Amino acid sequence: MGRYLSKKVLIYLITFFFAVTLNWAVPRFAPGDPISMLLSRFVVLEGGRDILESFFVKTFGLDQPLLQQYFGFWRSLFRGDLGISISQYPKPVLSIIRDAIIYDIIILVPAIVLSWIIGNKLGAFSGVSKKADNFLMPVFYFLTSSPYFWFALLVSYLLGIVLGIFPTSHAYSATMRPGWNLAFIADFFMHWFMPFLTLFLVQLGGWAIGMRNMIIYETNTNYAKYMESLGARERLIRRYGFRNGILPQVTGLAISLGTVVSGAVLTQMVFSYPGLGYLMVQAIKQNDYFLIQGCFLFLIIMVLLANFTVDIIYMFIDPRVRHSYSGEV
Amino acid sequence: MAADVILDVQELCAYYRILKGDVKAVDGVTFQVRRGEILGIAGESGCGKSTLAHTLMLRKPPLKHISGKALFLGQDIMAMGAEEFRKLRLSRISIIPQYALDALSPTKKIGEFVTDLVREHGIHPDRSFFAKVEERMRFVNLDPAVLGKYPIELSGGMKQRVIMVISTILNPELVIADEITSALDVSSQRFAATLLVELREKGIIGSAIFITHDLAILYQIADRLLIMYGGHVVETGPVETIVHEPRHPYTQALLSSLPKVGVQIKDERLEGIKGTPPELLEIGPGCRFRERCPYRTKQCEQTPVTENIDPDHSIACWHYQEIGGERVG
Amino acid sequence: ERNQTLIVGGGTWSQATSWNPLYPNCANGIRGLVYETLFAYSPLTNEHKPWLAESGGWISDNVYEVKLRRNIYFSDGQPLTAADVVFTYELARDNELTYTPLWRNLREVKAVDNYTVQFIFDSPNYQEWQIELYTRDILPKHIWENVPGEDLMVITNDDPVGSGPYKKLLAGPDRNVWVRDDNWWGNAVFGQPKPVEIVDMIIYENNVALGMLMQRTLDLSNYFIPGVPAIKDLYGLTTWYDGPPYMISANVAMLVLNSQRKPLDDAKFRRALAFAVNPEIIVERVFERMVPVSDSTGLFGGWTEYRDAQVAEEYGFWYDPDLAKQMLADAGYVDKNGDGWIDMPDGSPIDFEIIVPSGWTDWMESIRIIAEAFRAIGINANPAFPDAGLYDERIQTGDFDMCINNYGTGISGSPFSYWNWVANHNINRTHVTEGNYGRYDNQELFDLIYKFNQLPPLSDESLAVASEIQKILLVEMPAIPFWLNGMWAQSTSQYWTNWPTADNPVGYPCSWANNWQFGTVEMLINLQPAQ
Amino acid sequence: MAARDFWRRHENLYFAITNKKVIFGVVIFLSIMALSIVGPMITPYDYEEFAGPGYQRPSKTHWFGTTIMGRDVFTQVVYGLRSTLLVGFLAGTIASAIGLVVGFVSGFFSGRAPDEGLMMLTNMFMVLPSLALLIILSAYLPYRGIVTQSLIVAATAWPWTARAVRSQTLSLKSQEFVNLSRISAAPTFRIIREDIAANMFSYVFMVYILQFNGTILSSVGLEFLGLGPTRGISLGLVLQNAVNWNALHLGMWWWTIIPGLILTMLIVSLYFINTGLDEVFNPRLREL
Amino acid sequence: MAEVSKEPIISIENLTKIFSSGVFFREYTTAVKDVSFAMYPGTILSLIGESGSGKTTIGRMMLKLLRPTSGSIYFHGKDIAQLRSRAERREYYRRVQGIFQDPFSSFNPLFRVDRVFDMVYDVFMPEVRDREARTREALMRVNLNPDRILSHFPHQLSGGQLQRLLIARALLMDVEILVADELISMLDASTRMGILNLLVDICRDTGMSVLFITHDLALGYYVSDYTMIMHQGRLVEQGATAEVYHNPVHPYTKMLFRSVPDIGRRWDPKEKFIPEQVTMEIDEFYAENRGRGMVSVSPEHLVLMSVE
Numbered sequence A: 001m002g003r004y005l006s007k008k009v010l011i012y013l014i015t016f017f018f019a020v021t022l023n024w025a026v027p028r029f030a031p032g033d034p035i036s037m038l039l040s041r042f043v044v045l046e047g048g049r050d051i052l053e054s055f056f057v058k059t060f061g062l063d064q065p066l067l068q069q070y071f072g073f074w075r076s077l078f079r080g081d082l083g084i085s086i087s088q089y090p091k092p093v094l095s096i097i098r099d100a101i102i103y104d105i106i107i108l109v110p111a112i113v114l115s116w117i118i119g120n121k122l123g124a125f126s127g128v129s130k131k132a133d134n135f136l137m138p139v140f141y142f143l144t145s146s147p148y149f150w151f152a153l154l155v156s157y158l159l160g161i162v163l164g165i166f167p168t169s170h171a172y173s174a175t176m177r178p179g180w181n182l183a184f185i186a187d188f189f190m191h192w193f194m195p196f197l198t199l200f201l202v203q204l205g206g207w208a209i210g211m212r213n214m215i216i217y218e219t220n221t222n223y224a225k226y227m228e229s230l231g232a233r234e235r236l237i238r239r240y241g242f243r244n245g246i247l248p249q250v251t252g253l254a255i256s257l258g259t260v261v262s263g264a265v266l267t268q269m270v271f272s273y274p275g276l277g278y279l280m281v282q283a284i285k286q287n288d289y290f291l292i293q294g295c296f297l298f299l300i301i302m303v304l305l306a307n308f309t310v311d312i313i314y315m316f317i318d319p320r321v322r323h324s325y326s327g328e329v
Numbered sequence B: 001m002a003a004d005v006i007l008d009v010q011e012l013c014a015y016y017r018i019l020k021g022d023v024k025a026v027d028g029v030t031f032q033v034r035r036g037e038i039l040g041i042a043g044e045s046g047c048g049k050s051t052l053a054h055t056l057m058l059r060k061p062p063l064k065h066i067s068g069k070a071l072f073l074g075q076d077i078m079a080m081g082a083e084e085f086r087k088l089r090l091s092r093i094s095i096i097p098q099y100a101l102d103a104l105s106p107t108k109k110i111g112e113f114v115t116d117l118v119r120e121h122g123i124h125p126d127r128s129f130f131a132k133v134e135e136r137m138r139f140v141n142l143d144p145a146v147l148g149k150y151p152i153e154l155s156g157g158m159k160q161r162v163i164m165v166i167s168t169i170l171n172p173e174l175v176i177a178d179e180i181t182s183a184l185d186v187s188s189q190r191f192a193a194t195l196l197v198e199l200r201e202k203g204i205i206g207s208a209i210f211i212t213h214d215l216a217i218l219y220q221i222a223d224r225l226l227i228m229y230g231g232h233v234v235e236t237g238p239v240e241t242i243v244h245e246p247r248h249p250y251t252q253a254l255l256s257s258l259p260k261v262g263v264q265i266k267d268e269r270l271e272g273i274k275g276t277p278p279e280l281l282e283i284g285p286g287c288r289f290r291e292r293c294p295y296r297t298k299q300c301e302q303t304p305v306t307e308n309i310d311p312d313h314s315i316a317c318w319h320y321q322e323i324g325g326e327r328v329g
Numbered sequence C: 001e002r003n004q005t006l007i008v009g010g011g012t013w014s015q016a017t018s019w020n021p022l023y024p025n026c027a028n029g030i031r032g033l034v035y036e037t038l039f040a041y042s043p044l045t046n047e048h049k050p051w052l053a054e055s056g057g058w059i060s061d062n063v064y065e066v067k068l069r070r071n072i073y074f075s076d077g078q079p080l081t082a083a084d085v086v087f088t089y090e091l092a093r094d095n096e097l098t099y100t101p102l103w104r105n106l107r108e109v110k111a112v113d114n115y116t117v118q119f120i121f122d123s124p125n126y127q128e129w130q131i132e133l134y135t136r137d138i139l140p141k142h143i144w145e146n147v148p149g150e151d152l153m154v155i156t157n158d159d160p161v162g163s164g165p166y167k168k169l170l171a172g173p174d175r176n177v178w179v180r181d182d183n184w185w186g187n188a189v190f191g192q193p194k195p196v197e198i199v200d201m202i203i204y205e206n207n208v209a210l211g212m213l214m215q216r217t218l219d220l221s222n223y224f225i226p227g228v229p230a231i232k233d234l235y236g237l238t239t240w241y242d243g244p245p246y247m248i249s250a251n252v253a254m255l256v257l258n259s260q261r262k263p264l265d266d267a268k269f270r271r272a273l274a275f276a277v278n279p280e281i282i283v284e285r286v287f288e289r290m291v292p293v294s295d296s297t298g299l300f301g302g303w304t305e306y307r308d309a310q311v312a313e314e315y316g317f318w319y320d321p322d323l324a325k326q327m328l329a330d331a332g333y334v335d336k337n338g339d340g341w342i343d344m345p346d347g348s349p350i351d352f353e354i355i356v357p358s359g360w361t362d363w364m365e366s367i368r369i370i371a372e373a374f375r376a377i378g379i380n381a382n383p384a385f386p387d388a389g390l391y392d393e394r395i396q397t398g399d400f401d402m403c404i405n406n407y408g409t410g411i412s413g414s415p416f417s418y419w420n421w422v423a424n425h426n427i428n429r430t431h432v433t434e435g436n437y438g439r440y441d442n443q444e445l446f447d448l449i450y451k452f453n454q455l456p457p458l459s460d461e462s463l464a465v466a467s468e469i470q471k472i473l474l475v476e477m478p479a480i481p482f483w484l485n486g487m488w489a490q491s492t493s494q495y496w497t498n499w500p501t502a503d504n505p506v507g508y509p510c511s512w513a514n515n516w517q518f519g520t521v522e523m524l525i526n527l528q529p530a531q
Numbered sequence D: 001m002a003a004r005d006f007w008r009r010h011e012n013l014y015f016a017i018t019n020k021k022v023i024f025g026v027v028i029f030l031s032i033m034a035l036s037i038v039g040p041m042i043t044p045y046d047y048e049e050f051a052g053p054g055y056q057r058p059s060k061t062h063w064f065g066t067t068i069m070g071r072d073v074f075t076q077v078v079y080g081l082r083s084t085l086l087v088g089f090l091a092g093t094i095a096s097a098i099g100l101v102v103g104f105v106s107g108f109f110s111g112r113a114p115d116e117g118l119m120m121l122t123n124m125f126m127v128l129p130s131l132a133l134l135i136i137l138s139a140y141l142p143y144r145g146i147v148t149q150s151l152i153v154a155a156t157a158w159p160w161t162a163r164a165v166r167s168q169t170l171s172l173k174s175q176e177f178v179n180l181s182r183i184s185a186a187p188t189f190r191i192i193r194e195d196i197a198a199n200m201f202s203y204v205f206m207v208y209i210l211q212f213n214g215t216i217l218s219s220v221g222l223e224f225l226g227l228g229p230t231r232g233i234s235l236g237l238v239l240q241n242a243v244n245w246n247a248l249h250l251g252m253w254w255w256t257i258i259p260g261l262i263l264t265m266l267i268v269s270l271y272f273i274n275t276g277l278d279e280v281f282n283p284r285l286r287e288l
Numbered sequence E: 001m002a003e004v005s006k007e008p009i010i011s012i013e014n015l016t017k018i019f020s021s022g023v024f025f026r027e028y029t030t031a032v033k034d035v036s037f038a039m040y041p042g043t044i045l046s047l048i049g050e051s052g053s054g055k056t057t058i059g060r061m062m063l064k065l066l067r068p069t070s071g072s073i074y075f076h077g078k079d080i081a082q083l084r085s086r087a088e089r090r091e092y093y094r095r096v097q098g099i100f101q102d103p104f105s106s107f108n109p110l111f112r113v114d115r116v117f118d119m120v121y122d123v124f125m126p127e128v129r130d131r132e133a134r135t136r137e138a139l140m141r142v143n144l145n146p147d148r149i150l151s152h153f154p155h156q157l158s159g160g161q162l163q164r165l166l167i168a169r170a171l172l173m174d175v176e177i178l179v180a181d182e183l184i185s186m187l188d189a190s191t192r193m194g195i196l197n198l199l200v201d202i203c204r205d206t207g208m209s210v211l212f213i214t215h216d217l218a219l220g221y222y223v224s225d226y227t228m229i230m231h232q233g234r235l236v237e238q239g240a241t242a243e244v245y246h247n248p249v250h251p252y253t254k255m256l257f258r259s260v261p262d263i264g265r266r267w268d269p270k271e272k273f274i275p276e277q278v279t280m281e282i283d284e285f286y287a288e289n290r291g292r293g294m295v296s297v298s299p300e301h302l303v304l305m306s307v308e
Ligand SMILES: Nc1ncnc2c1ncn2[C@@H]1O[C@H](COP(=O)(O)OP(=O)(O)OP(=O)(O)O)[C@@H](O)[C@H]1O
Pocket: B016, B018, B023, B025, B043, B044, B045, B046, B047, B048, B049, B050, B051, B052, B062, B179, B213, B280
């Protein structure tokens, strides 16, 4: 068991190391100089840009040798310092991420978790009921095959503009001030609903399909046959199938939760819903090394943590894993 | 006499309906199981033994009941309503399947599995019930702690015993044991086989049908033997009679090809049976052994009628009178 | 309250992170809403409107004197006086700030009395000064004198204290919110702005902005929104003009030619290109007539005061593909190898790439049309769409044939800014960031532009130099002005009315950064709540 | 009788062509393919040409209507379909190929250093957030044609194929016929080709379908973010344009819904084929 | 018992196989431990043991499908680990062949069964012209009708036919050593004997030597001259078949004989038989005989008395 964990940890550490290095290297060796880019957009007196340029180069340490920059990067990483954003100077990358991430979480966690729960339930239902399957399976496939942004657009247009039920953009009304009052919460919910719905529906399809196939497989296994020969009712067998079929889905859930941030980029774009996704796209468009790195690093850490958590959870919920790594089998 | 019969199978036909046609794996099978006996069913692989068990316990497509009756305590289980039949299983008629190694749901502890199963039969698993289960566990030489374990934590032999306990937990009148020893080491084989006898001795089970391709084991534990060939029953009789005075050419050939400890090739050359078993797909009438039979005649193209040589010894062969009993071994 | 809140969008693209006016990338609205300049500038009338200043003018060839208004207070209650103005400028003398270059010919900034400041120059750049007057935010000395020199651009100034009509309320990942300062000194002078709050929304895509307009959750959009002419009336959107071109012009979109590459180093060739394109098609198809075609000189708005009609008449260009072909042939550019494409006089083939940033859809469509036009006269040109970052890198390092650009061509108080962008002299460096991406090298022109800068506005001499500049630009054609990008603005009248329009020019409907002092504050003053 | 014999011999084929899901999927997929092949031939326009006035709803002259600028949506869709299919094909092939090679090598040398190394790499790529990686990768390429885009998308899509192929290889490797070939001193290459690769074919085919779908969806996402091909046209770009030019808000449903629907149906059809084939190759799932 | 010549064809010395997996965190399984034996021409040597005792692993090492962790296998006095080049390996396989437990998975389902012969010709005797004729002859020798076998696909043939095909293949090559791993366990009672008899006949005729791996004691007795009993990777008892069967010494061997079902001899119904007991018995046995190691109880009978 300990061995299983240490093996996983080692893999994750190596992954982390490579990811960080890659993350550090890619922007630096790619074309596009974030500072000249920033400079060309400012209206300043002639000669003012030269002053700004030397200011930035010094501030961001881009005049140092590469290796030194690399080690410096690791050093500050361990201090929890992800550097300072160029495009949003002088805000620290970490606090930019912190401000944005909450919106990702608020949309994605419920969308993922709910779509996971409901998708699995529906998928299981579809897997055991032939009649339902004929109708549900195409629907699932349709949902999971739709590009997020396209689906988001349809939702936004239909519910927002044609029916006018929900506001089409942003996290809360312009006139609202965040606070723990009913009005704000209601307003927030209205804004939250459509992006949530989009993510929820599209992901629902995927989970349902997965579960459908799992349950068909599970209800054809020998233990299902054995139970049936011993007079178990179909409901019980289905419950068993669900329990076994859900295990691979748990991994999927963890991975989705890990990609919480990047998962919603497209939907967030369509609804101008704040979050890390848009931030990252902007950072990339503006060659903001530090912000890109920060976002990316953050994502990797999230994904690794999620995977790791699942590995641990798995040891508890699936006896097979525990044993296949302890050499008892 | 009739009161002594637990299971009375009459002219049972069950085919696999598949794309290519009907696989007549159980074709006009007639036999009885008497109270308190162990009926051994032997035959080559593919002769329909498992199909017979499935026909009695769990008919799933493509397996279809075509005709014939199976009277279990006077009631025809072929004609029984689904719910009625469901209740009958485990409590009165039960099966120990061939696939013991994966007959348990991998994510359920043994105890939970048992609990769930008996609940399906309206039994509330209280303390006294568990006391009984634990006692049975001890009876099969398993630590009752096994109930708190997952299947993966058990060895093959242990799983086999667990399955035997589960299948007989409600003291069924009839147990069908399908190839329960084939996957085991000789020592576990002996244990499992004698266990069945002990269960009967202790009155836990009424009668048993023991299916195997290994005549030597049947010799150890069965009271009567039924030899199947190509979906037909070719010979039925008390074990000593069948083993020592087989009358059907197939039984004879089968017995003479069995090696026994203490026979070396240089001393006695055993012969196999020439040719291969018939393909059961869309097979026509006639004795199914005729292709390989040294005594075949034109008459063999008609399906032989089953005749009782003794009250207890029946045979399906046109020529049994000419052949005469042959002592083997 | 919704009807006391003005919701705008289009000027802010990421969360505000700095409220420091000395840092050029500070929050949109810092200049104009929070900090104020001596003068405001109205592109509509091309006038400098006294703002903090009561008046100002050259009292001698090299001394500009500003008289400040009395009773101006910062939001912390401290008065704004000559000392603050002097402090603001001396800050740049003593530290490296973006306006430090001013001190190259500024000798002294002197407070004559509490309300009079004199700028004493060695040799004044009159034209640039025109722009400077409405660009510099006057900082409260009592606060900024405590900031160490090296931190001047670094601090975020989270709690900005300025003299302007609004104060910072909050900033989130999707919005900046400003709240009215009811004690603003200008209430008495200009009137009080109507919106109690201004919410500047960050909107990721123009279709979102349109959706918001349709839902009335946006009062003023400063996005380029395709389809506005089609649905304007349906949804009751207000634009500057009721009909084409709908928007006031804000900058010149020009095709920049890389004069370091053959055959674009040949002025004859460059000039011929100007005749090949019909900008009308671009205006019609891509912009649905929301922009006008540019004048050959590129001058528009207040700059037209320097336009020399005669030069424009004589050297201007128009759409005439046959003429373009003829001009090329005359200069020796014909199809030598018979592949259907025009070649160099020495026979080597010509193959151009026109670039705009990927995703800038209107420009992408435009260069498709331009490339098509070039191909129509036998010049092998193809559009290409590198990502924005790469586009910048390539234009700055001169790694391109042609590109569309408008970074420095925005309307200003002097055409100097335009010419200095189009033909900047500072081109001998790896990254060119001050304009003239095509690295057009003509010392005569550079000298003229420099000279123009040093001449008093609208003096005869300045007009003469301006004609000369226009002539050289037209003959040499380092960049071809094709159309005038609009000051995109669409507003809804559900909550606010009396939007500025051509018929009712009560302000400048623009929330873009650095433009609030262009008349946007006046718009705020003149807005009326609906019903 | 001969026909019957034929079907007996080719049971899987029979199941494949009688499987309702496969039929449904194939019909739709072929129709869409046909559209992409025939479409460009029958349309009188070029996809970049101003084919008529803007804002036209579907009509006889413009089957799918026109864009805001007057380009013909049908023409854009059919040309776009070509490149989208091409991207799916290329990226799916590349991703499957990488996954195949990695999975295969790693399965073949299971338990040894190359296996551990490759699996570590695979696990790394598996946990790297792919969209983020995609965005970063594509942002740093000067121009992206269909090929580069396919490469980028494939670069993040292969890991799960590698895992699947590895386990498949492992199970094939333990088949005795491989050992029989080895004790026949057959050349390693022949073993790989005839005993392993050939037997993986149907499996690989299904993996390929899934990759095809996955890569199409990823690339459409990239295209929407403006990180798609910088030249040419594709369904994703048609959609991106529709979004950028406010098609839906301006009431031009044909410009948004039709391409999106075709794209979605393309993917749906392949999923159907995949599920159907799964039932065919996996008799346990076969419809009874 | 067949004539035993002095020179072993193959001799195995202190063979050990430890499976390990993982590069960073190794996990070990000892499948075979310190096994030595030799094979002489024309003899059948049966290797008997329960599932997982390491029988297959020994067979695979002899076929060079697995590399021993330690110990060596000498083929005519030459360590087979040294056979590295393709030519050397080819020469080895020309003499040493195997047949696997599962006839169905021994054939690549995509190819006609002829492929196994073709491979033999391609690799070992490319010079042979009359391939077809030779193949037919070999098939006849194993009682197969070539016309009903050749150019069929594996799934069209029965297990017995396939297994015979493999024997025919070995015949074609005229091998010295045949490793027959659970040759008949997948086959029916009725077909078993035919194949077994065939194997023994071939041995007699050609002097081929067979390692007959099985878990069936009766079968082992029936065919073999020599018997080796394996338990948890070790050879616990080995010797002439009759010796081992009639005078088992090791508790494990004894237990095996007690539990084998045999027609004509019923299990003792009074004995409370529990498989787990044997482990204890073995421990006791080893404890009693501490330090004795492998002991020769009679000239042709070795017993493992203790493990150190
Ligand atoms: N699902 C099925 N579909 C079609 N035919 C089947 C199916 N299951 C079994 N059969 C066929 O039915 C016949 C009888 O099979 P069955 O499993 O009853 O044999 P068996 O006597 O139990 O053999 P074994 O000893 O190998 O278990 C065989 O010919 C087999 O091929």
